[in-house]
Structures are given as C-alpha cells and as structure tokens.
Amino acid sequence: MNRHDLKTIIYAEKTKEENNKYRHKICVCCGASCISSGSEEVMKKLQEEIKTRGLENEVEVVPTGCMGPCNQGPLMKFLPEYNIYQKIDCSNISAIVQSQLTEKKPIEDLLLFADSREKPFLDAQEDPFFKKQMKIALRNCGHINPERIEDYLVHNGYQALDKVLFEMSPEEVIAEIKQSRLRGRGGAGYPTGFKWETVYKYVSDQKYVICNGDEGDPGAFMDRSVLEGNPHRVLEGMAIAGYAVGASKGYAYIRGEYPLAIKRFELAIKQARKMGLLGNNILGTSFSFDIEVRIGAGAFVCGEETALIASIEGKRGTPRPRPPFPAESGLWGKPTLINNVESFAAISPIINNGGEWYSEIGTPKSAGTKVFALAGKIKYSGLIEVPMGTTLREIVFDIGGGMQNDADFKAAQTGGPSGGCIPAEHLDVKMDYESLVSLGSIMGSGGLIIMDKSSDMVDVARYFMEFCMDESCGKCVPCRVGTRMMHDLLQKICDNKGTQIDLNRLEELAVYVKETSLCGLGGSAPNPLLSTLRHFRQEYENRIVKHD
Amino acid sequence: MKSGTAVHTKELSKTDPRVKLIAAKMKKENYKPDALIEILHTAQNAYGYLPKEVLAYITKALHLPPSRVYSTVTFYHFFSLKSKGEHTCLVCTGTACYVKGAQAILNEIEKKLGLKAGQVSADDKLGVQVARCIGACGLAPAVVLDDEVQAKVSPDEIIKKINIKIGTV
Numbered sequence: 239m240n241r242h243d244l245k246t247i248i249y250a251e252k253t254k255e256e257n258n259k260y261r262h263k264i265c266v267c268c269g270a271s272c273i274s275s276g277s278e279e280v281m282k283k284l285q286e287e288i289k290t291r292g293l294e295n296e297v298e299v300v301p302t303g304c305m306g307p308c309n310q311g312p313l314m315k316f317l318p319e320y321n322i323y324q325k326i327d328c329s330n331i332s333a334i335v336q337s338q339l340t341e342k343k344p345i346e347d348l349l350l351f352a353d354s355r356e357k358p359f360l361d362a363q364e365d366p367f368f369k370k371q372m373k374i375a376l377r378n379c380g381h382i383n384p385e386r387i388e389d390y391l392v393h394n395g396y397q398a399l400d401k402v403l404f405e406m407s408p409e410e411v412i413a414e415i416k417q418s419r420l421r422g423r424g425g426a427g428y429p430t431g432f433k434w435e436t437v438y439k440y441v442s443d444q445k446y447v448i449c450n451g452d453e454g455d456p457g458a459f460m461d462r463s464v465l466e467g468n469p470h471r472v473l474e475g476m477a478i479a480g481y482a483v484g485a486s487k488g489y490a491y492i493r494g495e496y497p498l499a500i501k502r503f504e505l506a507i508k509q510a511r512k513m514g515l516l517g518n519n520i521l522g523t524s525f526s527f528d529i530e531v532r533i534g535a536g537a538f539v540c541g542e543e544t545a546l547i548a549s550i551e552g553k554r555g556t557p558r559p560r561p562p563f564p565a566e567s568g569l570w571g572k573p574t575l576i577n578n579v580e581s582f583a584a585i586s587p588i589i590n591n592g593g594e595w596y597s598e599i600g601t602p603k604s605a606g607t608k609v610f611a612l613a614g615k616i617k618y619s620g621l622i623e624v625p626m627g628t629t630l631r632e633i634v635f636d637i638g639g640g641m642q643n644d645a646d647f648k649a650a651q652t653g654g655p656s657g658g659c660i661p662a663e664h665l666d667v668k669m670d671y672e673s674l675v676s677l678g679s680i681m682g683s684g685g686l687i688i689m690d691k692s693s694d695m696v697d698v699a700r701y702f703m704e705f706c707m708d709e710s711c712g713k714c715v716p717c718r719v720g721t722r723m724m725h726d727l728l729q730k731i732c733d734n735k736g737t738q739i740d741l742n743r744l745e746e747l748a749v750y751v752k753e754t755s756l757c758g759l760g761g762s763a764p765n766p767l768l769s770t771l772r773h774f775r776q777e778y779e780n781r782i783v784k785h786d
Numbered sequence: 787m788k789s790g791t792a793v794h795t796k797e798l799s800k801t802d803p804r805v806k807l808i809a810a811k812m813k814k815e816n817y818k819p820d821a822l823i824e825i826l827h828t829a830q831n832a833y834g835y836l837p838k839e840v841l842a843y844i845t846k847a848l849h850l851p852p853s854r855v856y857s858t859v860t861f862y863h864f865f866s867l868k869s870k871g872e873h874t875c876l877v878c879t880g881t882a883c884y885v886k887g888a889q890a891i892l893n894e895i896e897k898k899l900g901l902k903a904g905q906v907s908a909d910d911k912l913g914v915q916v917a918r919c920i921g922a923c924g925l926a927p928a929v930v931l932d933d934e935v936q937a938k939v940s941p942d943e944i945i946k947k948i949n950i951k952i953g954t955v
Binding site: 270271274275307308309311453454455456458459462494496532533534535536537538549550551552553554555613614615619651654685689693701705709711 | 820822823824827857858861862863864865879880881882884885886917918919921924926928937938
C-alpha cells in the first residue's frame with residue numbers, strides 16, 4: 239500500500255463516521271480489569287438487547303480499552319451523551335437501554351460514582367475524576383476498538399508516521415522529540431530525544447528498536463492498559479523511532495502475565511503489516527521496519543535494559559556493566575534504542591502537534607503528562623493521566639475522591655520497589671521527576687499506592703525488600719547478599735526483636751548496596767527502606783528492644 | 787539434568803499433539819537458540835509445566851548445552867519443573883493487594899487447606915502460588931483461580947470457591 243491508498247482508506251472511514259448512520263455509540267470497557275469483573279458478559283447481553291429491540295442500525299456497540307475507574311467495573315459509556323454506567327449488572331441492561339435510548343434520560347442511580355457521590359455527574363467529563371485529567375498517551379483508550387486498525391486510522395492514526403516519512407528527515411524528527419523535552423517514562427527520566435540522537439549517530443549495518451513492556455513494579459498497570467487499549471499507538475511510535483535512528487527491526491518485550499496485551503499487540507502488528515504500515519517499503523518509501531513480540535517469563539530484573547536484551551537473546555536475564563550502553567552495543571552487539579511503552583505512546587502526538595506544544599505542558603523540567611496507576615486505600619482507583627506537576631493532593635482527593643472509608647491519609651508509595659513513601663505532610667508535592675527525588679522517592683513507572691494508618695511502614699519496607707531479595711538475579715554480591723541481610727534485619731525488627739545495633743547496621747548496609755550494586759535493581763532496592771526511615775523513623779524506634 | 791552426565795529420560799511420542807506443537811514452534815523459529823524462551827513458553831502452555839524429557843528434546847533440537855537450557859528455565863518464575871496441580875490458585879501479592887490483605891488470604895489457605903505458596907496438594911488437585919502483580923490493582927485483593935480473576939475477595943470466600951473447584955463440597 240502506498241500513501242495514496244492510505245489516504246483513500248482514511249477518507250472512506252472518515253466519511254462513514256461523519257455520515258454516521260448510528261445515532262448512538264455504546265462503549266463497553268474491555269480492559270483486563272473490567273473483563274475480570276464480567277464485561278464480556280455485559281457486551282454479549284447488550285448486543286442481544288440491541289438486537290431484540292431492532293436497533294442494530296441505530297446503535298453501534300464498541301468494545302474498548304481501559305476507561306479509567308477500574309474498581310467501578312464493568313463500565314459502559316453512552317455517546318454522545320457521555321453517560322457512564324458503573325458496576326453493570328446484566329439484569330439492568332434492558333432498563334438502561336430503555337431509559338437511555340427510548341426515554342432519552344439516564345438512570346441516575348446506576349451512573350458512575352452514584353453510590354459514593356451525593357449526586358452523580360450526568361456528563362462524566364464533568365466529574366472531577368476525569369476533569370482534572372489530561373489524556374495524551376491514553377487519548378483514544380476507552381473510545382476506540384483496539385482490535386480494529388480502522389478505528390485508529392479515523393482518529394489520526396498513522397498520520398505521524400506518514401508525516402515523518404514524507405516530510406521530515408531523521409534529524410528533524412530527533413530535533414522535534416528533543417524540543418518536546420519528553421523524558422523516559424519507564425522511571426529514570428532520561429531525555430528521549432538525546433537517547434534517539436545517540437543511537438542515530440552510531441554507524442552500523444543493523445540497529446534495533448526495543449519497546450520495554452516488562453512492567454514489573456507491583457501495583458503498576460499503565461503499560462498494560464496502553465497496550466490493551468491502543469496498541470497501534472505504541473506500534474506507530476516504534477516505527478517512527480526506527481525511521482529516526484535508522485533501525486529496520488523492532489522488538490516489543492511484553493510481560494507474560496499480560497496475555498490480553500500480547501494478543502492485541504500481535505493483532506495490531508498483523509493488521510499494520512497487511513496495510514503496508516509495517517514491513518518492507520512502508521507506504522511505498524524506501525523505509526522498511528518490522529516488529530516481533532517477545533514474551534517475558536516473569537523476572538523483575540528484565541525491566542533493566544541490559545537484562546532485557548539478554549532475555550530477548552534467549553538467555554538468563556542478567557544485567558551487565560554499562561558502558562557500553564545499549565545505544566552503542568545492545569542487542570547482538572548492535573546499536574539499540576530502548577524506550578518504555580508510555581514513551582512510545584507519546585511520540586505520535588508530539589509529531590502531529592509539534593514538540594513545542596508538548597513542552598509547554600507540565601513543569602519546566604518535566605514536560606508533558608504522566609500516566610499513573612492509582613490503587614490502594616483510595617475511593618476511586620484506576621488509571622489516570624495528568625500533566626506533570628499536578629500535586630499529590632489533587633490526585634488523591636480530587637481525582638481519587640479521597641480515602642476509602644474517609645480514613646486518614648498516611649502515605650503514598652511511588653516507584654514500586656525502587657521508590658519510596660511520601661508522608662501526609664508532603665501531600666502538596668508536585669508530581670514531577672525532581673520533586674519526588676528530593677523527597678527520597680522516584681517517579682518510577684507510575685504505580686501510585688495510597689496507604690492509610692492500617693499500613694505498618696516497617697512491614698512495607700520489609701515487603702519491598704522481600705520482593706527485591708526474591709528478584710535479585712544473583713549476579714553481583716552487594717545485591718544478592720545485601721538484600722537478604724537487609725530483609726532479615728527488617729524481619730527481626732518486625733518481630734519486635736531488633737535492637738539499635740540492627741537499625742544502625744541496616745542504614746549502613748543500605749548505603750553499601752545502593753552504591754555498589756551492578757544495576758538499578760540493587761541500586762534502588764534500599765529506597766523503600768531509606769524513605770520510610772526518613773519519614774517514619776518513629777515506627778522503627780517503637781519496634782526496637784531497648785536495653786537499660 | 788546434571789552437566790557431564792548423560793540425560794536418561796523417556797522418549798517422547800512423536801504423535802503426541804503437544805510434541806507436535808513444540809516441533810512446529812521450533813521449526814517456525816528456525817531452531818534459533820535465541821528463540822529458546824519462546825519455545826519454552828509453548829512447551830509450558832502445552833504441558834502445564836516443563837517435564838525433563840521435553841527439556842531434553844528441546845535441548846537436542848536447538849543444539850544447546852543442557853546447562854544453558856536448565857539455567858534459563860530455573861531463572862524465570864514463569865517456568866516450572868514440576869506440575870502446578872490440576873487446579874491452580876494464584877494469589878496476587880502486588881502492592882495494592884498487599885495493602886488490602888493478600889497475606890490474610892494466604893494465611894487462611896494455609897490454615898484451612900494446609901498449603902503454602904509454591905506447594906501442591908498430595909493428590910495433585912490443587913496448587914497454590916503467588917504472583918508479583920497481575921496488574922488488576924483496582925480489584926485488590928485479587929486471586930486467580932484457574933485463569934479466572936476473583937476480584938475483591940475475602941479469605942472465607944476464596945476458601946469456599948477453592949472447595950467448589952476441587953470438589954470437596
């Protein structure tokens with residue numbers, strides 16, 4: 239397929255959409271979380287209901303990716319009214335359809351958050367949960383059918399790829415990404431444009447692009463939702479990256495625990511190949527690029543780039559010392575670009591709207607938006623996307639609706655096992671890379687777990703240390719032995735048997751492990767311990783056996 | 787599968803559909819050693835775990851040293867060298883589930899069914915495992931019972947559901 243054919247298809251699809259024969263569109267959330275709550279059954283019942291009423295020609299039923307408020311699932315959205323129904327019980331479907339489509343008014347008692355707000359918002363976009371958000375990476379998640387490439391094409395899909403192939407040189411693409419000030423969304427926050435430029439500069443007969451979808455942090459499901467809800471966006475981002483750095487082959491490394499994400503991404507690859515958007519001579523140009531999926535086999539350390547590369551090569555996923563960085567010598571010794579799923583998802587809007595547009599969102603040092611997986615003891619948990627610099631208070635109390643059972647907020651855990659806990663006195667912290675580091679935590683990939691006073695912070699530190707101990711690959715001593723020693727000491731304190739000497743030793747060990755470990759896993763393993771010690775030291779002191 | 791000693795295992799039946807599946811996958815991957823993990827995925831999906839003779843078969847077909855295959859299998863949590871049980875109960879211990887009481891669920895399973903994480907009942911009916919995070923944090927605490935996610939479960943509920951599965955009720 240060449241450029242002209244693509245334009246014809248998009249035009250045809252758009253005309254179809256504009257002369258929409260359907261008066262209504264009903265979206266049913268088919269993200270993994272809603273499926274677990276029974277959305278496939280809802281989808282089936284809804285289709286039957288529409289058929290019984292003879293409305294097939296007026297109502298379009300679309301299975302979509304994640305809509306956001308995951309603990310309220312299964313979710314169903316009526317467009318254009320934007321009425322969202324929560325916790326759908328199949329026995330209510332008939333009544334909902336009757337009320338929405340025949341009587342033209344929503345059933346308020348069944349709307350989103352009806353059971354927890356005084357009055358639900360009829361137009362869900364007005365609800366603080368959505369109103370405070372800004373969706374760029376998640377833009378079409380929850381609106382389009384992730385299993386149809388045509389749905390993506392209608393919503394400006396592959397326009398950015400078309401633009402770079404016909405109107406921009408690789409240097410210009412890199413300049414645009416640099417201007418956007420996008421930083422790696424996997425956690426470390428390295429400027430994406432510079433990474434692309436480094437790979438671009440190395441001369442090699444073969445280069446690779448890798449998409450890191452090994453979302454290992456417990457309590458994080460951003461990448462999963464993006465891959466499930468809009469796989470083509472990630473695919474397009476990878477292809478643009480391939481063009482910019484001069485790679486012809488890409489790998490998407492996706493966690494084995496995410497079967498639905500794998501299925502949808504593989505389907506997306508197949509569809510894109512069929513349309514000539516992947517493969518040889520994309521859109522009739524000289525640029526060729528193809529993508530293969532690699533399934534992770536459950537090792538947290540594989541989120542580390544050199545370990546991930548080893549895993550793609552079919553080996554044990556152990557990291558190696560850097561330099562050389564993958565940009566110079568990565569997969570099979572060739573220059574390799576590795577970016578996170580969410581970073582790739584941000585690429586096509588940047589190309590379409592310009593780097594300047596993106597750089598103006600967020601804070602001066604952290605541009606753009608960030609997706610968070612909000613969970614724990616909070617009223618409305620789920621997937622959210624906010625501009626960088628939004629305060630933690632806004633996320634917890636405006637978007638998240640406050641604490642569950644109106645308990646007191648105790649701490650927010652960010653960054654998973656590599657991050658730390660933010661106490662109540664810092665609720666007004668801006669969520670950006672630097673502010674979180676200054677509090678002893680990190681942005682991480684975006685897991686955000688809210689805790690109330692029922693969480694024992696010493697045990698939280700022990701929990702994460704146990705995780706790192708189990709996940710340590712064993713290659714370097716500080717991490718292999720250090721995490722075990724720290725875990726045992728934390729266990730001792732949890733059992734009320736620890737002494738001041740143990741606490742001192744813990745602090746000493748934390749510094750050794752942090753500074754001497756080979757990779758980021760060991761290097762950041764002490765973070766939860768150090769941050770709880772910093773903000774909740776009293777809880778440790780209270781546990782310690784005092785000798786008179 | 788100790789290195790240096792010959793591997794004595796049963797011969798696999800070439801007509802076994804599971805063997806055919808693995809053979810087809812290896813052919814598709816061109817017997818490339820770097821596709822080892824992909825092939826192991828196929829084998830584990832077919833058998834539910836990785837029997838020794840299957841590993842020996844893959845080792846031979848890919849021309850890899852047994853140590854390389856064994857070290858890869860034991861490195862990744864996903865792969866198992868022994869049967870995971872007829873029914874599996876996978877308790878998510880991700881942070882959100884941990885905060886909302888995953889440990890209480892594990893304690894109850896140990897108390898009522900006598901199984902700790904990683905153990906399989908003597909009759910091979912039930913295996914209990916833990917997951918680092920299944921990414922269903924909005925549904926915490928979550929347990930996956932035979933591939934079906936049980937959302938926001940209490941320890942009592944999950945014991946009841948397990949008992950129904952293994953047919954003791």
